Amino acid sequence: MSGLISAILPGLLEMNESLQKNIMGLLDFYSELLGPEIVIASIWSAMLRSSHCRIAGLKYLASKLISQGKGL
Numbered sequence: 496m497s498g499l500i501s502a503i504l505p506g507l508l509e510m511n512e513s514l515q516k517n518i519m520g521l522l523d524f525y526s527e528l529l530g531p532e533i534v535i536a537s538i539w540s541a542m543l544r545s546s547h548c549r550i551a552g553l554k555y556l557a558s559k560l561i562s563q564g565k566g567l
Contacts, residue, residue, distance in 0.1 A: 497537040504541055507551040
């Protein structure tokens with residue numbers, strides 16, 4: 496799972512809004528399918544292993560915190 500996430504996370508940094516929405520939707524789908532703990536752990540793993548995934552991973556995690564009303 497972390498390999499797949501490492502491959503798609505950098506797409507969140509692209510300026511293409513439809514691509515960003517598709518990637519967010521895909522990550523949300525996997526979160527519902529596998530469980531949020533697996534997806535979040537995979538995102539953290541990708542962020543620790545690759546500098547290309549750090550900002551994108553934080554962007555996704557921050558959006559989930561904001562959407563849940565927990566803020567930053």
